[in-house]
Amino acid sequence: MQENQYSTSYLKASSAVKNAATVAVALDEFQQHYPVDFVTFHLARTIVDSVDAPFVRTTYPDSWVSRYLLNDYINVDPIIREGFSRQLPFDWREIDIPDSAHQFMVDAEMHGIGGNGVSIPIVDKSRRSLLSINSQMSDEEWTAIERQFLPEWTELGFLLHRKAVFELHGENDPVPALGTREVECLHWASRGKDSKDIAEILGLSEHTARGYLKSARYKLGCPTLSAAIAHAVHLNLITPHMSNPN
Missing domain, CATH: 1.10.10.10 (Winged helix-like DNA-binding domain superfamily/Winged helix DNA-binding domain)
Structure with missing residues (x-):
């Protein structure tokens, strides 16, 4: 991405993400600089397991996070399962929702979670992470916003990935960078x-x-x-x- 292609939102968001003390703070900064409702970051520890003791930070409301954990929705969440098996960003509208996830989708809507979103898989060393951006916009509005900002969000995803690894391991990353x-x-x-x-x-x-x-x-x-x-x-x-x- 060339410097002259960066939006003002990206320049402000990337600086804020880099300087944030934690991933949680970085996500709050991310959300403030783009017209989105919620941002979630999952870091799985390896690429061989879909969700292996994940490190998760989100700007979703506490009421929804509690509900999600109480009902063990991670096992039926189609975005998570799809995200940790893909290599490229995908719009949530591309995903076929299985019957097993129907109650989850209804519950999410009742808690104010928008139906539109995009998820960006990130692979580094033996780890995978997933940056998901959620919106309550109409389909038409969301399509325009996603098209405009997806390259920037992908860049920010890699910044968040590195910050999450550092938050977990500091300078002593146990996974070497093998070619x-x-x-x-x-x-x-x-x-x-x-x-x-x-x-x-x-x-x-x-x-x-x-x-x-x-x-x-x-x-x-x-x-x-x-x-x-x-x-x-x-x-x-x-x-x-x-x-x-x-």
Whole structure:
């Protein structure tokens, strides 16, 4: 996004989000700078589970949050389930609402939760997060607002993601930034493949495959490859249940 494409709302919101002490405060700032009703941020701990001990902050009213938790609506919320399986932003009107979520949708409307919204999936390292913006506007009004601000909201989503990770872990983020090839090499090593096999599977030289395994081991802080594989599985960077693409 080029600097001259930023709106005044974005410039103010991004500064406020960066300077906010917590994610909760950042969401309040976000909401104040855009014509939206509510903003919610979910950070799941890994990308292999849909919702794994999530970190959740929202500007929804306390009465609705209490109702949501009391009824365990996270298990039927179609936006959450869809959001943690998608890669790209999606308008809520795209989602087919299953019968199991009917009561949830009725309850949400009764608590003043608008029917229009957009959710923005964010993937970083082994984590997924979801930024959702909700509105009580008409379909026509919402379509125009979403079209105007979605690129900015996506940028703000990444700022919120980094702030949430820092709020949870500070400077000691337990998940290292492994490259795609390092993860792939660890995955195949966990399947019992040696560097020669891995090189053939991935179309690399054996020397390069060994290099990726070595750098992954160093980043994970492990003395041996087997320890690195075990640690990567523990962090859900790889999983022994991944299907063999061949």
